Amino acid sequence: MAQDGLSSSLSNSPPTHYSLKLESFSMLTEISVDTYESGEFGAGGYKWKLVVYPNGNTKKNVEDHISVYLKLAEANSLQIGSEVSVDFRLFLLDQNMGTYLVLHDANMNKMCLHGAMLQVGFDRVIPLKEFSVASNGYLIDDACVLGAEVFVLKERRAGKVECLSRNKSAFMKKHCWKIMSFSMLKSQFLQSEPFTAGGQTWKIMLYPRGNDDGKKSHVSVYLRLANPPEKLSPGSQLLTEYTLRIVDQLNGKHMSRKSDYAWFSALNTAWGWSRFIELGSFKMPNNGYLVKNTYCLVEAEVTVHGIAKALEPAKALEPAKA
Structure with missing residues (x-):
């Protein structure tokens, strides 16, 4: 018979892989225990729990x-991107007849476990009223017996996987950079000394005479990842929030620009503003950005909120023997 996505049959043989006896089922229902996890058992090269x-x-x-699920006991045994297809059969003993009610998927679909879903099973195994009737044999003297058979049909690892994780200890890191002899600079751009924020190394970049659409009209300022190939794996991205600032050393009215959230990567190493501040305004003595036409202060505030890591591609596995 098939009902609610389940197919059932009868068997005289006990389950091959695991049996679980609950001797006081009413204790679980009366005190409203949400879940009960069994001990571990092995099948198909993995450790499982009911x-x-x-x-x-x-x-x-x-x-x-009653809801019953099959769960991988060792979460680390299945990495994100890996999949295991199983034929999971649940056994329920009729203690009056000595036979087992065997439940499995009605459509014979393989149940698939992967790194983001480590348990599969049946939402509606049996109505509690039907289960509790003594003549049905499932619950006798407040005891019941469940069992499991697990046959691993196929194992596979996906090719390319990305995992986004939040930096729970994210905090803002501030770095100050003092540029001397500004009016004498001949370089197209300058870079600050490296500093660390969010486990990565950064630099501030400044173009004294502008860059891109700010060339010859503005000062351009950027935040740049320093040496990303050494610290950041290919395909990974950093979710970053940052503020760049040229300090007004006379009046305290700083020129600041705050970013939206930006993704830094090995391909996109620098973000900022090509038209950060007009050259005329920057050089005006009363504005306090360039003191005595000699030095200026540039600041960066950087917070790394998370990282999206591209996991290594994995090879497909051979189908496992049951």
């Missing part, structure tokens, strides 16, 4: 049913 929701999995809006 996860039982005695009152139904409320996270999936299940009520008045």
